[in-house]
Amino acid sequence: MKYVNIIFQPGSIGIQVETGTTIMKAMNQAELRADFPCGGVGKCGKCRVKVLAGSGELTASEKDRLTIQEQEEGIRLACLAEIHENMIVELLSPQQLQHHILMDALDRPFYLNANVIKQFVEVKEPSLSNHKSDWQRLKDALAIYGYAEHQLQVCLPILRQLPETIKQGEGKLTAVLLGLEVVGVEAGDTSANLWGMAFDIGTTTIVGYLMDLISGKELIAVSTLNPQAQYGGDVISRITFAGNREGMERLHRAVTVAVNGLIGEAVERVGGKRENLYAISIAANTTMHHLFLGVNPRSIGVSPYVSAFNQGLVVNAFELGLEINRAGQVYALPNIAGFVGADTTAVLLASEPEKRDYVTLILDIGTNGEIVLASNKKMVACSAAAGPAFEGAQITNGMRGAIGAIDHISFGENMEFSVIGGGKPAGICGSALLDGVAGFVELGMINKRGKFLEPDELTKTHSLRFKERLIEYDGAWAFLIADAVETVHGRPIMITQNDIRELQLAKGAIMAGVKILMETSGSQFDDVKEVLLAGAFGNYLNPHSACVIGLIPKELEGKIRMIGNAAGTGAKIALLSADEFSRADNLADSVSFIELGSYSKFNRIFAENTYFQLD
């Protein structure tokens, strides 16, 4: 078997594939979300991509569907074009990159041991001398495989199906078991079909991973925007919307529909069916967790911010309206506190900081930053209300990290930036704001309070190159990133004095959280051996920029490691391992939650850390 490399642009996402693989399959393999409306048979032409290098011969179908100009430009249909040599592909359609979601995982070994297992058995025929009931004969058949016959449990819906199932399969049937409870019976041998799906339900995005519970292999990853967004962009506005029964129901239904949609998409894309799914695991922040389970998160929204419950929970999928096998169960990971949710538990499950003999700092930065400091099995955690600056909200030209967003800025001879999806920019996202402000700090263009110097106060040689970019905006200075002619909408894109202020509040909150955790656990920067950045923002930011602006302590710059969507990884682990899922309760319990608002020095520490540290 021969392997070749394929790199997708923008983003330089590279993977290795077998020769002959189609670009569509490679996109799936690289977990790049894309729609193939015709099902990938070359009919709809919606999967146009531009092959920058390594294109081979066009197929006949492609020649039919693509104009001469398109063919000359290197356009191909991803579903038909095969990869035979190293290839660079540019993704063209916004759908192809609409959700720039991180789905790489922190791999760690664990014992594959799914909660749900299948056992194919042959049930003996009854006779006048063996007039045992159907259920008793099933227990006898399972006993052959070592199941303690007297401890086997069953519930009514299964007993209702059992006689017909035995009849249909002529005694041959597959039992679906959760421990010693038979939760499903299927005629014939279906033991090879055993899938599950791990979900990371974020406030903004929902990611699902379809997993084979027998091999432990990930079959496909799918994602969608959380449709609850129409009822409020952040956790607090969702809690408010859930204030009355109808609002609560709408939010619950919205996420249920979305999850069912992702399940359908995933199974369709791998050519399976919903009935093959027997388990779903859930990582989510506490509010998303409650809303998904239909539990009102009201009390999370008001002091003292308590959740209805934190404990890990197993729920019948049917009861939750999830369209998978009738025997399917939902494994909801435990929360830690009202603002440190099951997603953080999942990150801990994936990264195992409690098993190390050194101090680890774990940051999942977003509107609410979750911070965990782990040392010698003692873990402290807090939630820092960073506000929406990192998501690009309340920033003059801010936007989410989607197509058209400037995601990185660098200051060399010239100022340069990259745009998600290529093309002209429409705004800047959080990671670019970080780069920009970090540049201003290093160039000496702002003071420690974050205020732009007057253009004629600039002293550093380097900074003088960018003097012309300082423009007046709203009665203060702003820094021009892209001229009106360079942008998609014909308006300039800049970083304003106010944007810097927003960023200062955000990074001050995170840093205060980090420092308070260190203080309460008696740790010093020197003790910290590793900083793990989890989540989408943490994996797109430039760590150097984060350290320059003081979002992450400068002292830790060399110790930073990005661990991808560790919450998703944790959810996968919980799905694939009953031991890991049940261990999660202890893990969550062992974390001491620090409520920053009740920490007397919080305001002072927060204020101090809104400042920048200049050289």
Place this chain on the structure above:
Amino acid sequence: MKYVNIIFQPGSIGIQVETGTTIMKAMNQAELRADFPCGGVGKCGKCRVKVLAGSGELTASEKDRLTIQEQEEGIRLACLAEIHENMIVELLSPQQLQHHILMDALDRPFYLNANVIKQFVEVKEPSLSNHKSDWQRLKDALAIYGYAEHQLQVCLPILRQLPETIKQGEGKLTAVLLGLEVVGVEAGDTSANLWGMAFDIGTTTIVGYLMDLISGKELIAVSTLNPQAQYGGDVISRITFAGNREGMERLHRAVTVAVNGLIGEAVERVGGKRENLYAISIAANTTMHHLFLGVNPRSIGVSPYVSAFNQGLVVNAFELGLEINRAGQVYALPNIAGFVGADTTAVLLASEPEKRDYVTLILDIGTNGEIVLASNKKMVACSAAAGPAFEGAQITNGMRGAIGAIDHISFGENMEFSVIGGGKPAGICGSALLDGVAGFVELGMINKRGKFLEPDELTKTHSLRFKERLIEYDGAWAFLIADAVETVHGRPIMITQNDIRELQLAKGAIMAGVKILMETSGSQFDDVKEVLLAGAFGNYLNPHSACVIGLIPKELEGKIRMIGNAAGTGAKIALLSADEFSRADNLADSVSFIELGSYSKFNRIFAENTYFQLD
């Protein structure tokens, strides 16, 4: 407090009541089913009864509602008439005695220990320094009462209610617990409201007992005909009707509606509400058990007659469509085999034959007779297909033991009979058929094969008195019980040659069952110390008649004890004691079921026992 006696006729049902009690209350206390459409306020006049002795002054309302003639005849309204001295009351309305159902119980001591318990707690308010979740604070509150906090379980519906419940009760709430699982939460202190209902679901009749789970007291008993009867009178025709999905659903729905109706009636009559019910226990034959649980009984109907399952089962009441508290559970007792059901298990639970060091024979005689022979903890059981003769079906003038049925016949100087409900007879029921045929045996009017002697062959002096009653019917002799002018319909009532034949088949089957059980367990008649007769028919028959005709071995006549509706008693015990319910599985398992059809000597023994034993 002064007590007086009241006796209800027909049936001579006597109870003691406080002076001043209304007749209506006394009827309830005596468990006599009656309708009081206006709710017992003297408005509808439907509860007319005839006071034969001890009537006092009529109330003003009664004077308004009753005619002068009625007043002179001693008619009173049961809902208004108070009892101040010993009283004899004749029930007039067929409704008042429509279901002549046995509800006395075999009392035996057991430890009151209901599966479901309630615990009132006060949940601490959360604060910034105690930001535990609602569930954790409830667990903390329960821990004060000795509940192992780490083992407490909860399910999603309860977690959904918990925040609102805590809020409503301002921290004061009552937890409903099944072992260590919280299955309900109620604002405030509701710990005094804890009821359950035990059901004996028969093919013909459903009886329910409303019980207080705290005191163990029976609050009221209610009953109704099993509405499934419209789809078939016996077990086999129900199984046939359940052959397709729609039939199955109709049968399941019919019994569900009936049980819900009885629950409603019971709680209304004691002035409570459905929400106070948290547990339901079920005794039933295997087919009724399956139909009630929505499990198709198909395989019970065909050889080798296996059930879908026998094991005891706990099911959420809501899942079964039962309208009681949302936290309510259903405890279905285990079956023993396809034709020896949970009702037999209940009889064993109530009568505890396995705890005695002597041999006990237990008979529950009906269309299917269930027979258990218990000795030294070893129990064998069988089901004998007696056919419908005991229920009065396929008998020339047969009818069920309802109003108008001749229920007993005696042969002294003259032949006398009694009629259920008094008045003119409409037919004879099983117990009278037994008495009649026993008389024929003792009078020497039939030979050992059951054939009537010719009138001129009669030799016994006694029999000559009844010679005139021998009439020709359908080409054979028949015995006239009631002349055409004596009956309600103007047709004679008789016992025909064919009726005797039907009875022979029925008693032959029961006796064969008894003998085969004795043979397989190596017991002799001398070993049997007690014969327990359970069920309605067993408690209405004349034991002497049963022994004369050979339904019960003559040798055991002095050892017979009637134990009332022991299946109902067993259901009550299972409801009131978690230990007894869980012990029932072992009890049912310990019974060896003998399939009579597979017993090689069955046909010979059956045929022998259709004969009568003449002196």
